[in-house]
Amino acid sequence: MPLPELKFDKTKCAKCKVISCLVKCQYMDFKDKDKAKKEWHKLINGEDSSVLEACTTCYACEEYCPYGNHPFYLIVERQEEKGILPAPRPTITMWINQCQPVGRFLVGKIEERALSYCFLPQFNTLVKGKLFDGIALSVIFGQEFFCNAVYLHYAKASVIKDRLPKIVENIKNQGIKELVCLHDECYGTFTSLAPAYGIDMPFKPIHYYEYLYGRLKELKDLIKPLNIKAAYQRNCSARLCPETDHYVDDIFGLLGVERVKRKYDRENALCCAEIFRMAKGPALADDVQKRNIDDMVKFGAEYCIFNCPACWDSLAHRVVKQGIKPIHMIDLCKLAIGEEQALRLPELAAEV
Amino acid sequence: MTTTSALYDSLVKIVGKDFVSDQKEERYFYARDGGLMPPHEPDFVVMPKTTEEVQEIVKLANKEKVPLVPKGAGLALTGLVIPQRGGIVLDMKRMDRILEVNEKARYVVVEAGVTQGVLKSYLQKHHPHLRHSIPDSPPVATIVANAVIHGQGRLSQQHGFNSDMVSGLEVVLPTGELCRIGSCSVSSYWFSKGPPLPDLSGLFLGWFGTTGIITRLGLKLYPCKKMRDVMVFLTDKAELVPDILLKLSHTEMIEDVVVSAAPLPLRFKGTFWIMAYITGDSDEELEFKRKMVWDALWKYFESRDLGFLSVSPDMKAPLMSMPSKDTSRFADVSKGGGFQYAGPITPIEKFPAFIKKLEEVAAKYNVFYASTTRLIGAGHCMMFSFSFSFNRANADEMARAKKALYECSKFALEEGGVLWKADIYEQKLMMDKMDPNTLVLMKKIKQLLDPNGIMNPGNWEAK
Numbered sequence: 001m002p003l004p005e006l007k008f009d010k011t012k013c014a015k016c017k018v019i020s021c022l023v024k025c026q027y028m029d030f031k032d033k034d035k036a037k038k039e040w041h042k043l044i045n046g047e048d049s050s051v052l053e054a055c056t057t058c059y060a061c062e063e064y065c066p067y068g069n070h071p072f073y074l075i076v077e078r079q080e081e082k083g084i085l086p087a088p089r090p091t092i093t094m095w096i097n098q099c100q101p102v103g104r105f106l107v108g109k110i111e112e113r114a115l116s117y118c119f120l121p122q123f124n125t126l127v128k129g130k131l132f133d134g135i136a137l138s139v140i141f142g143q144e145f146f147c148n149a150v151y152l153h154y155a156k157a158s159v160i161k162d163r164l165p166k167i168v169e170n171i172k173n174q175g176i177k178e179l180v181c182l183h184d185e186c187y188g189t190f191t192s193l194a195p196a197y198g199i200d201m202p203f204k205p206i207h208y209y210e211y212l213y214g215r216l217k218e219l220k221d222l223i224k225p226l227n228i229k230a231a232y233q234r235n236c237s238a239r240l241c242p243e244t245d246h247y248v249d250d251i252f253g254l255l256g257v258e259r260v261k262r263k264y265d266r267e268n269a270l271c272c273a274e275i276f277r278m279a280k281g282p283a284l285a286d287d288v289q290k291r292n293i294d295d296m297v298k299f300g301a302e303y304c305i306f307n308c309p310a311c312w313d314s315l316a317h318r319v320v321k322q323g324i325k326p327i328h329m330i331d332l333c334k335l336a337i338g339e340e341q342a343l344r345l346p347e348l349a350a351e352v
Numbered sequence: 353m354t355t356t357s358a359l360y361d362s363l364v365k366i367v368g369k370d371f372v373s374d375q376k377e378e379r380y381f382y383a384r385d386g387g388l389m390p391p392h393e394p395d396f397v398v399m400p401k402t403t404e405e406v407q408e409i410v411k412l413a414n415k416e417k418v419p420l421v422p423k424g425a426g427l428a429l430t431g432l433v434i435p436q437r438g439g440i441v442l443d444m445k446r447m448d449r450i451l452e453v454n455e456k457a458r459y460v461v462v463e464a465g466v467t468q469g470v471l472k473s474y475l476q477k478h479h480p481h482l483r484h485s486i487p488d489s490p491p492v493a494t495i496v497a498n499a500v501i502h503g504q505g506r507l508s509q510q511h512g513f514n515s516d517m518v519s520g521l522e523v524v525l526p527t528g529e530l531c532r533i534g535s536c537s538v539s540s541y542w543f544s545k546g547p548p549l550p551d552l553s554g555l556f557l558g559w560f561g562t563t564g565i566i567t568r569l570g571l572k573l574y575p576c577k578k579m580r581d582v583m584v585f586l587t588d589k590a591e592l593v594p595d596i597l598l599k600l601s602h603t604e605m606i607e608d609v610v611v612s613a614a615p616l617p618l619r620f621k622g623t624f625w626i627m628a629y630i631t632g633d634s635d636e637e638l639e640f641k642r643k644m645v646w647d648a649l650w651k652y653f654e655s656r657d658l659g660f661l662s663v664s665p666d667m668k669a670p671l672m673s674m675p676s677k678d679t680s681r682f683a684d685v686s687k688g689g690g691f692q693y694a695g696p697i698t699p700i701e702k703f704p705a706f707i708k709k710l711e712e713v714a715a716k717y718n719v720f721y722a723s724t725t726r727l728i729g730a731g732h733c734m735m736f737s738f739s740f741s742f743n744r745a746n747a748d749e750m751a752r753a754k755k756a757l758y759e760c761s762k763f764a765l766e767e768g769g770v771l772w773k774a775d776i777y778e779q780k781l782m783m784d785k786m787d788p789n790t791l792v793l794m795k796k797i798k799q800l801l802d803p804n805g806i807m808n809p810g811n812w813e814a815k
């Protein structure tokens with residue numbers, strides 16, 4: 001079967017007046033719109049472009065493009081065509097091998113509505129309590145259901161194109177009609193990446209924020225307002241589904257959480273930057289992480305709310321050092337209904 | 353020669369009847385180890401408690417010309433504690449006292465049965481600023497036996513073989529005399545195993561118990577920093593590994609460097625994982641060391657030949673554990689509890705050739721493999737393990753693993769390596785290759801110390 005192709009509409013770019021994909025990029029200097037346009041057209045036409053080397057794969061231009069034209073997916077395609085390695089070759093090899101579907105997966109008691117843990121074991125810790133009554137056992141986990149969006153970081157659109165149709169098929173074969181995605185890398189894959197490649201969705205993806213919001217409304221009587229100020233940590237894959245961001249405000253509203261109006265939130269968010277460490281080395285990653293956390297401190301955040309377990313792994317112990325309490329969104333909801341935080345910082349104190 | 357039952361009675365007289373056995377169960381158990389060497393039963397298993405008891409047992413064995421094999425945990429895996437000619441296996445476990453820690457001169461004196469795990473937790477509890485060089489063997493391995501076989505551990509990159517860290521010995525010679533080696537022979541302090549005296553520790557270390565029984569051992573301790581971290585790098589180019597190891601050791605900032613290679617789990621496939629451990633008393637110290645490491649390896653990272661892996665706390669925990677849990681997990685990967693490795697000590701430049709050989713041999717004999725390399729000294733050499741795991745219930749798989757191991761050992765020797773904790777077959781390979789005058793010297797030493805050839809016979813037996 002031929003691999004699916006990216007549906008990128010050049011004509012949109014030809015007519016585009018904003019070139020936000022590059023103008024808004026936080027890692028390249030394209031404030032000059034003409035310069036941005038020139039460079040972007042080089043890229044579209046398959047010419048060499050500095051963007052291909054300099055791109056940090058932060059995913060943000062997917063959100064910046066006002067016309068839903070998938071500039072980042074195009075960058076990834078071009079990087080692969082030109083053999084540009086956004087990260088060292090062995091790292092890419094490791095990722096490709098590690099997530100290979102080899103028939104090792106876990107499925108629970110699957111119902112028409114199921115939870116996807118993707119390939120992230122942390123959800124096993126998080127998914128507990130009243131929020132998940134009636135769905136906690138209906139779970140899929142493992143390489144066989146892994147969304148594969150991570151290869152966007154590694155210029156391997158080909159791996160996504162090869163594996164994603166089979167993953168979608170695997171999920172369908174479980175009889176799942178509605179898939180609650182606990183990681184928005186999955187949700188973004190099914191609602192943005194797959195359609196961009198013309199892959200049909202035989203099930204309905206639901207963002208877990210929408211699910212949580214619904215459950216919290218059902219459990220409204222149990223909610224005791226938390227009255228806290230929190231910094232929200234937006235992750236790279238949130239850029240694939242920016243339309244879900246309002247749920248953060250909706251949920252915070254229900255829980256009595258103030259989302260501090262800091263510099264690096266919403267469209268201007270900084271990701272966890274750990275991918276930058278693996279791709280570009282420590283200088284950029286350290287700088288981004290420092291700016292991000294300093295910003296949380298500056299705006300008086302008592303908590304840092306995590307959406308993505310990978311952000312948690314890279315930033316939770318760092319925010320603690322600045323006196324900020326890290327907590328995953330699911331756990332935040334649990335706290336408000338009188339349940340305990342499940343995902344905690346491991347003892348990082350080294351064993352000697 | 354005294355009858356077996358008279359010998360039994362004499363042994364009972366020395367250690368008490370609870371600590372001697374000639375029963376089938378014990379003889380079965382003490383006939384084997386976890387490796388590939390065929391079993392051979394002892395006549396007796398004896399567990400002494402004191403140096404005096406050891407002396408009496410040795411004197412008895414020497415008089416009766418009964419073979420005597422000292423045993424720690426039996427985890428060397430190369431049959432070194434299998435009594436090739438029967439006789440007595442001397443299980444040292446009951447001599448388990450930690451006798452002294454000198455905080456200022458940074459050493460500990462232990463009895464022969466003290467294990468890695470016990471010393472580690474003792475130091476953590478009573479002397480948290482001190483540590484020893486923990487090997488990745490299961491924690492029941494003994495300190496003394498690990499030094500006897502020239503083991504390596506977490507501090508070997510900085511301080512050499514674990515046996516280089518010995519700071520004194522108390523030995524029962526094969527003829528029963530008790531002898532102190534090192535500073536403790538002229539002083540009450542155990543700070544040096546030799547210098548400035550003639551270093552006699554070489555008469556016992558590396559001899560696999562064929563020249564005497566160590567009853568006490570002084571071991572150097574080292575500063576224990578408050579924090580530790582691991583940086584994981586990966587490359588798919590074996591030929592770069594020696595240079596990367598050299599660059600890492602050049603920083604003089606590393607606690608330990610280990611390289612892993614295995615086809616499974618899948619994340620290991622196709623890349624070599626280079627784990628660089630660092631320690632520090634503060635975040636600043638750790639951060640400085642991280643920077644030194646990055647600077648040292650930057651050119652490989654920039655050329656995209658070397659990757660860095662940010663590891664999640666879940667993944668980091670097993671990498672940080674001491675001993676490494678992953679090593680023991682691999683040891684039973686085929687289920688059925690069979691694991692052995694040839695671990696030649698070799699120049700680090702041999703890494704690419706050794707990896708190639710390991711992959712070839714594993715494919716040829718269809719056995720599951722892995723390799724762990726540990727840097728010893730500032731790039732002076734490395735231990736490269738050709739590791740195979742096998743199911744003991746599968747005779748064919750065991751036979752294939754054995755062939756694979758010996759092919760790797762022979763290859764390592766041809767390539768200029770020296771076989772570590774060699775089994776009797778590998779010892780022979782080395783003795784055949786050895787400078788004949790060296791061999792004569794070894795023979796003379798052995799004859800001088802053990803005139804009746806009672807000590808761990810079969811091992812280091814020069815013709």
Ligand SMILES: Cc1cc2nc3c(=O)[nH]c(=O)nc-3n(C[C@H](O)[C@H](O)[C@H](O)COP(=O)(O)OP(=O)(O)OC[C@H]3O[C@@H](n4cnc5c(N)ncnc54)[C@H](O)[C@@H]3O)c2cc1C
Nearest residue numbers: 424425426427428432487488489494497498503504561566
């Ligand atoms: C999973 C695994 C990982 C390992 N990793 C490492 C590692 O990282 N580093 C390392 O160095 N080793 C390693 N090993 C090898 C081995 O287990 C260790 O070296 C261990 O320290 C050996 O100690 P033992 O008490 O088991 O010795 P044993 O096997 O009991 O004895 C070894 C030798 O010492 C002699 N001996 C024992 N006690 C005395 C004594 N009192 N006087 C004189 N001679 C004596 C014995 O006769 C024998 O010849 C590993 C093994 C396994 C199974």
Ligand code: SF4
Nearest residue numbers: 013016020021065071
């Ligand atoms: S990708 Fe979007 S923002 Fe960029 S030029 Fe095209 S239409 Fe404009």
Ligand code: SF4
Nearest residue numbers: 025055056058059061
């Ligand atoms: S992915 Fe990020 S770094 Fe790359 S071009 Fe888009 S916005 Fe810029």
